[in-house]
Amino acid sequence: GENVEQHPSTLSVQEGDSAVIKCTYSDSASNYFPWYKQELGKRPQLIIDIRSNVGEKKDQRIAVTLNKTAKHFSLHITETQPEDSAVYFCAASYLSGTYKYIFGTGTRLKVLA
Amino acid sequence: ETGVTQTPRHLVMGMTNKKSLKCEQHLGHNAMYWYKQSAKKPLELMFVYSLEERVENNSVPSRFSPECPNSSHLFLHLHTLQPEDSALYLCASSRDRGNQPQHFGDGTRLSIL
Numbered sequence: 001g002e003n004v005e006q007h008p009s010t011l012s013v014q015e016g017d018s019a020v021i022k023c024t025y026s027d028s029a030s031n032y033f034p035w036y037k038q039e040l041g042k043r044p045q046l047i048i049d050i051r052s053n054v055g056e057k058k059d060q061r062i063a064v065t066l067n068k069t070a071k072h073f074s075l076h077i078t079e080t081q082p083e084d085s086a087v088y089f090c091a092a093s094y095l096s097g098t099y100k101y102i103f104g105t106g107t108r109l110k111v112l113a
Numbered sequence: 114e115t116g117v118t119q120t121p122r123h124l125v126m127g128m129t130n131k132k133s134l135k136c137e138q139h140l141g142h143n144a145m146y147w148y149k150q151s152a153k154k155p156l157e158l159m160f161v162y163s164l165e166e167r168v169e170n171n172s173v174p175s176r177f178s179p180e181c182p183n184s185s186h187l188f189l190h191l192h193t194l195q196p197e198d199s200a201l202y203l204c205a206s207s208r209d210r211g212n213q214p215q216h217f218g219d220g221t222r223l224s225i226l
Contacts, residue, residue, distance in 0.1 A: 004155070032212030043117075043203070043217040044156070051212070089156065095211045099169050101146075103156040 002027040004092050006104030014112050019077045021107045023090035026071070027100065030092035033066060033073045038106075039086045047088075048075070080111045116140040119204050119218035127226050128194055134221045136187040136204030144210040145187040147179060150201040150220070162187060163210040194225045 005024045013019050023033075034049035050057045050064045050073065057064050063076040073092075077084055090104040117138045126132050138145065147159040161169035162181040176198075178190040187204055201222050205215040 034214055036217075043219045045217070046214040049214060091156075093212050099161055099210055101158055101215070105153070105155050 002030075002092075002100060002102050004090060004102050004104040006090055006107055008107060009105065010108045010110070012110045012112060013080050015080060015082060017080055019075075019080055019084070019109055019111075021075045021088055021090070021109070022072060023074070023092070023104050024070075024072050025092040025102070027092065027094065027102075028071065029094045029096060030071075030100070032093040033064070034091050034093070035064060035075050036089045036091070037086045038089065044089060077109075080109075082111050082113050085109055085111045117204060117206055117216050117218035119202075119221055121221055122219065123222045123224075125224045125226065126191070126194065128196075130194075131190070131192045133191065134189040134202055134204075134223075136189075136218055138185055138187075138204075138206040138216070140206055140208075140216060142206035142208050142216070143184055144207045145181060145184070146205040146207075146215065147177075147187065147189050148203040148205060148217075150203055156203070160189075161210060168210060191223075194223075196225050199223055199225045 031052035036044040037047045038044040048062050061078045066073040087106045087108050089106045093101040120135045145162045149157045159173045160179045165181045176193050180188040201220045203220045204218045207213045207215045
């Protein structure tokens with residue numbers, strides 16, 4: 001069935017360094033790719049998303065890139081800060097008759113001060 | 114953000130009990146979702162409602178029974194659960210069913226004894 005693989009499962013970086021999280025999806029029909037951040041004990045919140053007609057999107061220190069041919073998309077966080085520490089989830093979605101919104105397994109990011 | 118509210122936040126129940134989880138959204142959204150979040154597993158989409166009509170049931174056992182009386186409220190009725198059903202149950206909503214950001218509640222932490 002459809003799945004989304006996310007790597008790495010844990011990531012530690014020094015404050016100020018960049019962090020990159022990668023996802024691979026299996027269903028070529030997927031055309032919407034959101035990223036969610038979930039802090040400990042809190043709800044997942046959307047931080048950025050990208051649609052399949054765009055290759056890159058940026059919002060301040062956060063960027064997402066999409067390679068449709070390879071079915072990869074990545075989250076890039078620059079100048080990391082301790083408050084970026086959280087679990088990050090990618091997802092791949094499409095709506096064509098049925099509805100699919102499939103999440104990756106999450107990456108626990110720890111930013112060391 | 115208090116757009117999506119879930120109650121109770123925590124629930125402990127025996128396998129023979131009947132209980133209900135409640136979700137309420139004040140965002141004017143037309144689609145609502147139930148997810149199950151277990152440790153070290155991806156978020157699993159359980160049910161999708163669009164304009165109060167159930168449009169997806171992702172092979173969820175019948176011991177979970179959703180109800181959507183109107184576009185602002187969503188319930189998950191629980192009956193004869195198993196220990197493996199212990200998890201965080203998250204409700205989410207989006208403007209419409211489709212490739213859009215989802216807004217999550219804080220979840221109900223469910224423990225089955």
